[in-house]
Amino acid sequence: MRYFLEFSYLGTAYNGWQKQNNALGVQQVLEEALAKLLRTVVELTGSSRTDTGVHAEQQFAHFDLNNPITDFDLFIYKLNGLIPRDIAVRNLYLVEDELNSRFAATYRKYEYRITKRKNPFLFGQSCLLKADLDLRLMNEAAGLLLKYSDFESFSKVHTNVNNFRCTITEATWTETEDMLVFHIQANRFLRGMVRAVVGTLLEVGKGRKTVADFEKVIISKNRKNAGAQAPAEGLFLTKVGYPESLLRNH
Numbered sequence: 001m002r003y004f005l006e007f008s009y010l011g012t013a014y015n016g017w018q019k020q021n022n023a024l025g026v027q028q029v030l031e032e033a034l035a036k037l038l039r040t041v042v043e044l045t046g047s048s049r050t051d052t053g054v055h056a057e058q059q060f061a062h063f064d065l066n067n068p069i070t071d072f073d074l075f076i077y078k079l080n081g082l083i084p085r086d087i088a089v090r091n092l093y094l095v096e097d098e099l100n101s102r103f104a105a106t107y108r109k110y111e112y113r114i115t116k117r118k119n120p121f122l123f124g125q126s127c128l129l130k131a132d133l134d135l136r137l138m139n140e141a142a143g144l145l146l147k148y149s150d151f152e153s154f155s156k157v158h159t160n161v162n163n164f165r166c167t168i169t170e171a172t173w174t175e176t177e178d179m180l181v182f183h184i185q186a187n188r189f190l191r192g193m194v195r196a197v198v199g200t201l202l203e204v205g206k207g208r209k210t211v212a213d214f215e216k217v218i219i220s221k222n223r224k225n226a227g228a229q230a231p232a233e234g235l236f237l238t239k240v241g242y243p244e245s246l247l248r249n250h
């Protein structure tokens with residue numbers, strides 16, 4: 001039987017989602033807790049990877065079991081009691097055996113959050129930036145992302161992927177009195193892509209690049225032409241989308 005686990009985490013203390021030999025990932029913490037609760041080895045496959053320090057408001061992972069889980073609410077309660085406070089399990093779904101949390105997802109949505117003034121309640125969960133930014137130009141440049149599909153310019157180099165194509169369906173900046181938020185949605189993302197996009201758009205907002213320069217960066221397919229990565233603490237994976245018919249609680 002295959003199950004989808006829905007959870008969230010504050011990424012500050014972790015070296016990203018994926019377990020590693022020499023660093024602590026969220027995957028390792030959850031797998032160890034599941035093994036203790038279920039008394040068997042559990043291997044999780046995540047719907048998305050997040051880098052060191054990046055947060056997730058909604059993340060999914062699947063795992064397989066030979067014996068059924070009979071009480072979902074009790075299972076979630078016990079699992080939450082075994083994991084640290086900065087990780088929270090939200091739901092459990094029984095799914096078809098062939099359903100893969102990574103490949104069945106139709107889209108992922110991220111937000112990059114910037115605070116314009118120091119706020120101790122958002123420390124580690126936003127990027128503090130006091131610079132004057134031209135939001136109109138940043139949104140004009142962001143809109144260009146929807147015209148293209150190859151984003152090698154914003155990918156970490158030496159990444160083992162078959163291609164650099166992504167279908168972006170949303171790329172917009174919104175602003176409140178204290179916050180500036182970049183919203184981006186796509187079918188998939190490359191390693192380091194969102195933070196590189198944000199870093200380059202901030203150069204447009206600061207007047208260091210024009211909108212035309214931003215388009216040239218995309219076309220160049222060269223990471224050296226893009227801006228520096230924005231700090232990890234401002235990035236949140238906010239939603240992973242699946243067809244509604246795929247997920248059920250029992």
